Amino acid sequence: MKRTFLILGATVLFMASFTSAPKENEPAVTINTNLAPKIATMQMSGGELLINKSDCIGCHHKINKLIGPAYTEIAKKYPNNEKNVTYLAGKIIKGGSGVWGKIPMTPHPKISPSDAKLMAKYILSLKK
Structure with a gap:
């Protein structure tokens, strides 16, 4: 038992000798401030959150065609204006066929008109 504690203590001292304490004016953790804009752009918009919480992802994907068209394909087809936002919001609520x-x-x-408009605005914002 004493031998185990002796070996354990020696190991802890050995490992502690490789660490260094931060200098007085040096922060313990260095934060790369160049990452802040990238982290902010990773946040989802309201429309994207609504889409991800609904059953839309069962038929649609952002880039690839699944059962329905990709969101980027929809954005290519319709200019980003209020008329198309209203039209697509209506399609989300009422459904439809024949276009794609x-x-x-x-x-x-069950999706409210305001939520459907947020979803449509997000989709149309994907136009490149």
Whole structure:
């Protein structure tokens, strides 16, 4: 038992000898301030959050076509203006068919018009 404590103590002292205490004016943790803008851009918009919380991701993807068109394809087709935001918000709520193929989009009547507009604005913001 004494031998175990002796070995453990020697190991702790050995490991502690490799660490250095921070200097007086040096912070213990260095933060790279160049990362702050990148972290801020990783935050989701309200429309993107609503899309991710709904069942939209079962049929749509941001870049790739699944059952329905990719959001980037929708953004390419429709200019980002209030008329198209209202039109797409209506499509989100009422559903539709024929615009992107034979498979109809299911209606989402429980989504409020204001939430549907946020979702449409996010989708149209993806135009490159």
